[in-house]
Amino acid sequence: MIRCIALRKTYGSVVAVDDLDLEIETGEIFGFLGPNGAGKTTTIRMMVGLLAPTSGTVTLGGHDIRLEPEAAKALTGYVPDQPALYDKLTGLEFLRFVGGLYAVDASDLERRGADLLEEFGLEACADELIETYSHGMKQRLTLAAALIHRPKILLLDEPMVGMDPQGALALRRLLAGLAAGGVTIFLSTHSLGVAEELCDRIGILDRGRLVAIGSLPELRARAAERPDLEPFDTSLEAVFLSLTAIVGGEG
Amino acid sequence: MRRAVAGEAAASLPHLLSPRLLAARNALARAPMRALLLALVTALFWAGSFVLFERTLAYFQTITALGPLLTQRLLVMLFVSFFALLVISNVVTALSTFYLAADVRLLLAAPVSYRRLHQARFVETLVASSWMVLLFGLPAFLAYGVVYDAGPLFYAGTLATLVPFLIIPAAIGVLITTALVLVFPARRARDGLLVASVALAAAGYLALRLVQPERLASPAGFAGFAAFLAAFEAPASPFLPTTWAAEVLIALLGARAGEPLFYLGMLASTAAVLYLASAGVVERVFLIAWSHAQEGRSGPRGARPLARWLRRAAAPLPRTPALLFVKDLTIFFRDASQWSQLLLLLALVIVYVYNFSVLPIDDGSTLAATLRDVVAFCNLGLAAFVTSAVAVRFVYPAVSLEGRAWWALRAAPVSLTTLWWSKFVIAFIPLGILGEALVAVTNRFLGVTPGLTAVFMATLVFVIAAIVSLGLAFGAAYPRFDSRNAAQISTGFGGVVYMLSCLGVIAAVIALEAWPVSRLFWHGAAAVPVGGVERVAIALAFAAVAGGTTALWAIGRRAALRYLADLQP
Numbered sequence: 001m002i003r004c005i006a007l008r009k010t011y012g013s014v015v016a017v018d019d020l021d022l023e024i025e026t027g028e029i030f031g032f033l034g035p036n037g038a039g040k041t042t043t044i045r046m047m048v049g050l051l052a053p054t055s056g057t058v059t060l061g062g063h064d065i066r067l068e069p070e071a072a073k074a075l076t077g078y079v080p081d082q083p084a085l086y087d088k089l090t091g092l093e094f095l096r097f098v099g100g101l102y103a104v105d106a107s108d109l110e111r112r113g114a115d116l117l118e119e120f121g122l123e124a125c126a127d128e129l130i131e132t133y134s135h136g137m138k139q140r141l142t143l144a145a146a147l148i149h150r151p152k153i154l155l156l157d158e159p160m161v162g163m164d165p166q167g168a169l170a171l172r173r174l175l176a177g178l179a180a181g182g183v184t185i186f187l188s189t190h191s192l193g194v195a196e197e198l199c200d201r202i203g204i205l206d207r208g209r210l211v212a213i214g215s216l217p218e219l220r221a222r223a224a225e226r227p228d229l230e231p232f233d234t235s236l237e238a239v240f241l242s243l244t245a246i247v248g249g250e251g
Numbered sequence: 252m253r254r255a256v257a258g259e260a261a262a263s264l265p266h267l268l269s270p271r272l273l274a275a276r277n278a279l280a281r282a283p284m285r286a287l288l289l290a291l292v293t294a295l296f297w298a299g300s301f302v303l304f305e306r307t308l309a310y311f312q313t314i315t316a317l318g319p320l321l322t323q324r325l326l327v328m329l330f331v332s333f334f335a336l337l338v339i340s341n342v343v344t345a346l347s348t349f350y351l352a353a354d355v356r357l358l359l360a361a362p363v364s365y366r367r368l369h370q371a372r373f374v375e376t377l378v379a380s381s382w383m384v385l386l387f388g389l390p391a392f393l394a395y396g397v398v399y400d401a402g403p404l405f406y407a408g409t410l411a412t413l414v415p416f417l418i419i420p421a422a423i424g425v426l427i428t429t430a431l432v433l434v435f436p437a438r439r440a441r442d443g444l445l446v447a448s449v450a451l452a453a454a455g456y457l458a459l460r461l462v463q464p465e466r467l468a469s470p471a472g473f474a475g476f477a478a479f480l481a482a483f484e485a486p487a488s489p490f491l492p493t494t495w496a497a498e499v500l501i502a503l504l505g506a507r508a509g510e511p512l513f514y515l516g517m518l519a520s521t522a523a524v525l526y527l528a529s530a531g532v533v534e535r536v537f538l539i540a541w542s543h544a545q546e547g548r549s550g551p552r553g554a555r556p557l558a559r560w561l562r563r564a565a566a567p568l569p570r571t572p573a574l575l576f577v578k579d580l581t582i583f584f585r586d587a588s589q590w591s592q593l594l595l596l597l598a599l600v601i602v603y604v605y606n607f608s609v610l611p612i613d614d615g616s617t618l619a620a621t622l623r624d625v626v627a628f629c630n631l632g633l634a635a636f637v638t639s640a641v642a643v644r645f646v647y648p649a650v651s652l653e654g655r656a657w658w659a660l661r662a663a664p665v666s667l668t669t670l671w672w673s674k675f676v677i678a679f680i681p682l683g684i685l686g687e688a689l690v691a692v693t694n695r696f697l698g699v700t701p702g703l704t705a706v707f708m709a710t711l712v713f714v715i716a717a718i719v720s721l722g723l724a725f726g727a728a729y730p731r732f733d734s735r736n737a738a739q740i741s742t743g744f745g746g747v748v749y750m751l752s753c754l755g756v757i758a759a760v761i762a763l764e765a766w767p768v769s770r771l772f773w774h775g776a777a778a779v780p781v782g783g784v785e786r787v788a789i790a791l792a793f794a795a796v797a798g799g800t801t802a803l804w805a806i807g808r809r810a811a812l813r814y815l816a817d818l819q820p
Contacts, residue, residue, distance in 0.1 A: 048662050049661065049662065050658060050661050050662060050819075051819070052816065052817070069664070069666070070664040070665065070666060071664070072664075073662060073663060073664040074664035076662070078658070078662040080658050080662075082655065084654060084655030084656045084658065085656050085659070086578065086582060086654075086656050086659075088581065088582040088585040088586055089578065089581060089582065090555065090558075093555075093558055093578075093581065097574055097577075097578050097659075098659060098663065100570060100571075100573075100574040101571065101574060101659075101660070101663035101664070101665055102663060102664060103570065103664075127555065129585070145659070
């Protein structure tokens with residue numbers, strides 16, 4: 001459902017994303033981890049069509065994002081790392097606007113918008129201007145907007161940031177339910193607990209390079225192969241730290 | 252509610268002001284050409300203002316008996332005008348610096364006393380509000396010194412007078428703002444002040460035009476102005492800072508005996524008292540006022556008639572343009588910093604039409620007829636200029652005003668081309684209506700034939716299309732996502748370059764059409780039909796205008812699409 005082939009992004013001499021190859025199947029929840037500045041947000045922006053790659057291709061649902069951008073985007077919902085919205089619109093107006101951009105049928109749009117606002121606990125402030133919303137409320141509204149058109153692919157960049165525990169739990173359950181229904185989810189996160197609990201596979205990005213990819217058992221096995229490492233616990237945190245430390249040492 | 256004294260030692264006043272100074276220094280270092288251009292424009296403006304004041308004052312000197320009186324009256328008028336402007340400006344600025352600025356939260360969380368916070372913000376407010384007075388006032392005071400051949404004491408006294416004169420309205424502004432914020436949510440207070448300021452500016456501009464300042468161009472008119480000044484019952488109350496400031500300068504000019512030190516002392520002591528009062532009030536109530544200022548504005552629940560009406564109005568449009576139309580106009584009418592500019596536009600249009608209605612072109616003389624033809628032709632350029640000025644305010648900021656929510660448009664299955672066309676049509680239609688209406692109405696005042704008016708209006712369509720296309724291109728090339736104020740966005744470097752480009756386009760169109768239009772006027776007046784060769788030449792000239800402006804439109808469109816594709820808020 002999602003394919004990245006030799007995806008690369010450079011800024012002058014700086015390589016932000018270095019020949020990334022990824023393939024994510026339908027209904028899979030893929031976790032994208034990496035230290036700050038690893039290139040996760042750059043990768044997601046290229047995938048969603050916000051940033052032109054230096055080279056390589058991204059295919060969403062069989063559509064190349066550069067050659068068939070509208071077709072690819074029509075299948076995709078996107079949640080950015082910073083929920084910047086139109087402050088002078090109400091929550092409902094924003095959903096209406098985004099739903100219209102995705103050609104959601106007008107009658108369906110009203111019902112779907114109301115349902116999503118209720119699901120995300122925003123029905124009480126649906127008619128309030130977004131400028132009055134808290135960070136968490138904006139985050140939830142952004143999620144609702146990403147789901148308004150029932151996407152087949154969901155790209156989320158750090159969706160848990162600023163969420164309270166109830167919100168984070170509700171989101172994890174939502175994502176699990178969506179994946180069970182066949183939605184492909186690509187999720188970048190700092191929260192190793194979320195990745196551990198939720199993701200079918202995990203990719204670890206470090207300094208623009210994919211240093212490890214696989215299920216959690218596969219990653220543990222790979223990290224354990226290093227004979228120079230002390231025996232350690234098998235949590236994702238330990239695996240992550242050891243794998244990124246290995247790359248850092250080799251660099 | 253005073254914080255620990257330790258906070259004062261931790262953060263000195265220069266330290267609290269350092270972010271602003273460093274930001275200014277960094278901006279200058281990154282764009283030295285912009286700073287140079289700004290300095291050049293300022294210098295030119297100062298020179299022009301100085302010459303204007305110097306000529307006026309020199310004329311007053313020739314009026315033997317009334318000269319000193321006129322000098323005083325003009326000086327009082329200047330100080331009264333400046334004071335009024337300063338109070339308004341300081342109230343608006345203090346609202347931002349004290350209660351709406353993003354870094355206030357950082358300072359409140361730090362061990363910084365309210366007293367120190369007040370000091371830092373007071374200085375910022377004073378500097379931000381006073382620059383315009385310095386821009387307009389310093390050439391005037393310099394002109395006084397030159398005309399009266401004043402010594403160094405006058406110039407030193409002027410600086411010494413200006414310091415307390417600027418502090419007084421700053422302190423008043425802080426006090427008024429604090430009172431407002433205790434009563435209203437800060438955003439509502441800001442919007443109200445913004446609209447009131449713009450409405451006052453528009454009313455002032457209208458009033459200035461309607462008193463017909465062009466009469467000053469004639470000796471009789473100028474004498475009339477002098478008489479007006481002589482009779483001007485300026486509020487010369489001995490209790491006003493404006494009177495004190497004027498008294499100091501008048502005495503130092505030697506225009507009249509006086510007590511400059513006394514009045515300087517009045518200014519200084521009043522400034523000190525008001526400053527301490529503002530500091531005391533802010534120290535006592537700042538946290539309450541600031542907390543109150545964080546309250547958001549809740550609108551009416553349920554029905555929002557504006558959005559509903561706009562959706563109905565947009566129903567005939569294709570889907571994406573309709574969505575953008577509704578979104579952009581909804582935001583426009585809910586943002587006071589945007590829709591308040593319509594007040595200025597209204598004043599501009601009224602003055603423009605009024606100017607043409609009072610032109611002396613009906614006396615039947617040859618001169619009047621020639622003037623009418625020239626003005627009619629210049630009307631094309633003037634209408635295009637007005638349209639450009641509107642485009643700088645409304646079209647150029649269009650991309651920037653998408654702000655960091657630009658991702659929502661880019662992530663959606665909507666092509667950049669569709670987005671561009673939507674923005675273009677939303678801007679072109681109202682600007683086109685404005686420009687065409689201006690030309691049609693004013694040409695009627697001028698008695699221009701319908702045929703020629705049609706030629707001008709057709710030309711204007713092409714010019715406005717090019718102007719709008721260039722506006723979107725420049726707006727995408729020089730985006731400013733840090734500002735939500737459309738007026739602020741348009742006064743940046745990109746806005747200046749865009750305006751200059753529009754002037755260049757207008758000048759080129761005027762130059763290309765000058766000959767064919769003059770020939771058409773001549774043939775019309777002489778009732779001689781246009782010959783074959785001349786007809787071809789005229790047609791070629793108009794075709795060049797159409798072709799050139801269409802090319803500019805296409806270049807602007809291509810450039811805008813390229814910049815939009817790379818836009819990363």
